[in-house]
Amino acid sequence: DAGITQSPRYKITETGRQVTLMCHQTWSHSYMFWYRQDLGHGLRLIYYSAAADITDKGEVPDGYVVSRSKTENFPLTLESATRSQTSVYFCASLRDRSNEKLFFGSGTQLSVL
């Protein structure tokens, strides 16, 4: 099915481990984003990408790494997970910058023990 999909849906890991969250979209949207949702903070931007091989930091990038070798994929890696990175992570895509209407995936719930 067309759309934006995230995997895994749920992930439990331990402090210090590396974790990669996957995001795949079938619309060929140029822009892709990673947000985290925490109680009391709403959605905060971690990283975004304007096109393949172009990425930039958002509001809360520390502890995260992204790559975008293909337009359709935008993985997010936690190089050494910390408890403060326990959160729900949403990937989103954007067709163009004329209306800022984001399309979100269903999210990955990550717990770092």
Add this chain to the structure above:
Amino acid sequence: DQQVKQNSPSLSVQEGRISILNCDYTNSMFDYFLWYKKYPAEGPTFLISISSIKDKNEDGRFTVFLNKSAKHLSLHIVPSQPGDSAVYFCAASELPSPPYNNNDMRFGAGTRLTVKP
């Protein structure tokens, strides 16, 4: 530094009545505003938007009002239905100019709306 604030974490209304969700912002450079709706275990979905050149935008039962001088926007849902029960996020952005290499969209913390039958 929360540039977009939704001061009411929750709101409960009776079916058929009006729901009013509020949002305040501090950055006067914001010129595009959006509302997203989020059901449990799903990602947010776009609901309605408004640009700063307008003070009202309507789409069916949903109307967004913008008061730029007060840096305030609100979402009205009339009539409210049980299926509207969800978390509503307000978002604000500076519409970028080419080469589109910045992103200043900010989200509020969300308001959980419960519509009782």
